[in-house]
Amino acid sequence: MLSLIVFWPALVAVALSVVPARAGTRVFAGAWFATGLVQLGLVAVVWAGLPATGYGSVERLAWIPSAGVSYHLGVDGLSLPLLALTAVLFTATAVYTLRGIARPKGFVLLFLALQAVSAGLFVALDLILFFLFFDLSIVFMYFVIAGWGTGAPARRAALTFFLYTFLGSLALLLGFILLALAGPRFTFDIPALAAQNPLADGGAYAGLTLLVIGIGLAVKTPLFPFHTWLPPAHTEAPAAGSAILAGILLKMGTYGFVRIAMPLLPASWRQFALMAVVLGVVSVLWGALVALAQTDLKRMIAYTSVNHMGYVLLGLGAAGLVAGSGEQARTLATAGATYQMVSHGLITAALFLLAGSLHERGHTYDMTAYGGLATRIPRFAGLFAVAAFASLGLPGFSGFIAEFQIFAGALGAVPVATVIAVTGVLITAALLLLAMGRMLPGEVRVPDAPGTPRPFPDLGARELLAIAPLLMLATVLGLLPRALLDVIEPAARSVNDLVAR
């Protein structure tokens, strides 16, 4: 079943590759949309069959037995929400793309490939398989940014993105090999390594392993100071690319922490948990403050991602400080961090799609060029306000449930760091309110081409259909968190137990 979920978009991509390119956007994006719906349905089936503990829908085949590599897939409460997020976001971007894009065939084929590797990464239970999907995601995203960005800076940004994250992935590979070599039996199998716990005693070797794996994941997440590839990549990427990059690809980094770093290197995670907390808090403040200084809408949203991912690390680090906090607090921290991954995916994707729609109309991301949008394009203004409030962690939206759990869970273990991190909530509020204050009220002002006023229509049906469901989901998750927490919490508890042993 999981194999079908993972390879279904790839199969569709193969089938579409024989369709002539002149068939047009409607055919390609329509097929992509249908693929997404089918994938969503399949994920729902897997969701219904998730066992209370352990992995569900497991598939395992020998692949390279001599090297301890197997084709091993499975889902639990940590990966299933992200798998569902993948299906939701790709479907939404498919709807968004239905409006039209240059060279639709290549675009859709690339995104289908990205969809396959993203789904694959979240269900992979073998380190080499994980690494393979991790790397392929970088390759495909490189082509999306370089091919559909805006000219020469796009290729440059794409290259920076590629080199930076590829280097990170090499560190990751090194760490995986160190992990595999540590055990009595050479294996890359994640559950087997978690059970063996070969580096239970910590020490320099384990610390080094955590360091290289941590760097690899931190680049992708991205955490301060490895975040500088993010703003240019986002600025140059097409809207759909930004939405997937922020919504899914960043999660590959944070997911790696809960899936690999924490359970496979528990002793070192406990030892260096404070480092994770510090990195998280610095990312929270750095991301928020630098975002506050931006006038470019997309750069601003990109930096808020650094801020939001910082909370995840704060929560995961606090969960590693076993001595300083109770079991309930650590469950809250880990569950909150996982919740944040899903929440940020939905909200930031919506913000990036909105930014894309604005750019399409005004041909600039410069916020100072716009004014009075609430009067001129009220539907856009309404959705943007909702997305901004969701992003600043307003209760009623999923971000609050995530951040509240992280803060509440972390305060007992790291009070000073948490109090500092809480101020990030205020700074994000300031920057998003300032952005809205610039663009939404006042006299109508839109960037016109010289002499001829541009048509500046409100959001169309397809844009609404792509963006509104994301925000609706964020609202549902903000008001009825049990729907997702019932799945996440058992898995969060078992990760914490693995860390604490």
Added chain:
Amino acid sequence: MPSTVPGAVLLALLIGLPTVAGAALLVARPARGATAAGVTTAAATLAVAVAAAVTRPASEVALLAGVRAGFAVDGLSAVLVVLVAAVLLAALVVAAAEPDLRTGRFHGLMLIFAGAMLATVTATTLPVLLMAWEVMGAMSWALIGYRLDDRAGTRAGTVAFLTTRAADLGLYIAAGAVLAGGAGTMALADLPGLDGGWLHLAVAGVVLAALGKSAQLPFSFWLSGAMHGPSPTSALLHSATMVAAGGYLLLRTAPALDVAGWAAPLVAWVGVTTALVLGLVAAVQDDLKQLLAASTCSQIGFIVLAAGAAATQAGALQTVAHAAVKSLLFLVAGLWLATLGSHSLTGGLRGAARRHRVLGAAFSVGAFALAGLPPFGLWVGKDAVLAATPAISPVLYVTGLVAGWTAAFYAGRALWLVWRPAAGPVTGSRPSRLPRPAVATTVVLAVAAAAAGLLALGPAPLRPQPAPQTWELAVSAVLAGIGVLVARRYAERVPAPGLLMRWLDLEELAQRGLARPVLVLAGALARVDDHGLARVPAGAARATARLATLVTAHGERGVDRAVAGIADGARALGRAARRPQTGQLHQYYAQASVGFALLAALAVLVLVVR
């Protein structure tokens, strides 16, 4: 607490009805019928609130790991749910008088605003309290900036939201402290029993959040800007939501304030200081809405004082009495603005009360009540609060009396000015065109404001303990009377020091001391990012390229030379190896004999050694 089904339904209706209807109105934005839908929902909510106040439902559902979302209506909540629903209904009925407020957006925001307050006052656990609390803040942002062409309104909304959210951070921290202190359920009732230092951290967080929300010193300035919102919004925001929420939270957590030791006196002193200082600010304002706003801070100060003195019932009484008065005054001010186009007491509002007698009478009742004159509600409410203060410090009591006197002065001043004959010829539209429902609402509110004092004899949650002594009531009544009379003399000649006019420059201070430094820091960090950190990978790439050139230039040549050297060496060896092969027999014999000699020597050597 076991959750009973009817109670759960009632609570779900109480909170769900206004919020869901409000969200629907916001999304649908119907071209017509928004007012009808809003008013109907508000009326239904009031009915549900009364039912909830009578039946006292309680209910809980799972929310987070080990933490439940709990809602319950107890004595204090019962008072507040009815109050919130009633003021909401009044505000929406009066809003129908203003054409630009007959929109789905306005009614939707107001309904969610009130729904969030209803959730705040019924929440029994911290997470849901915080959720409702912050949603209220967001709605106030949207309502203060309701007029989209008014950038100043948006700015004021942003200041209000950021100021209150800065204080709200206290509740985030309090939640963590409650958990760390041993109250895993995060129930508000468990607050006093926390362990050690966590108790103090949690209480500090709660106090911070409450002071910010209720616009007490030093946060008062946000309420001044909040005046940009439509008057019905002000009526709701100043009486039954936002500012009232801060007072409510302190009343709710008064036992914990007491246990913490330092918190109760601190809260009491902040309350009484705000009551006095903002009373002075109100006394010098020319703009009626600014006067009323400063007076809100001042009057809420008495509620905060009540929480510090653990006089919960007196605080609730003051809340109700103030809400009736303040919603009345704001709604009248809004109707005057709509018909006369002015807020200025010495300008356009001079003689306003003479032009529409019913409205003028309603305003007068409100002003008398605000002045603290007997037998109106605030007279009893304020004295009930003050009656509890001598136990802490007599200075508190005296300061409270002086603050009460300033209220008499500013209320009296507004009263005299609106009754003075207008200076010039009357302009503007005819006031008699005011819609009847709006005027009727002000009359109802005037009756409520007048009669609120009777509640002190009524239900237990409002019966103050200790009750004010007769002489205390008499002294405050005489003081209020003097205040109103003095105001008549100085109504137009009140000295207006700039500092008081500008609300003590608190906003300027916050701007300079906090907002600007943060913005400067943000700019600096952004430059570090763009010119420093972002260059690192590019620099690394350049360094790699340079290394490659170096390797090509030097390394490659070296390797080249080494390879060539080896080849030369091999060739030389080859040449050397060819030398013995001369082709001449005698030379081969000579070579062989040398070889044999060497072998023989070796054999001898081996034999000897053995």
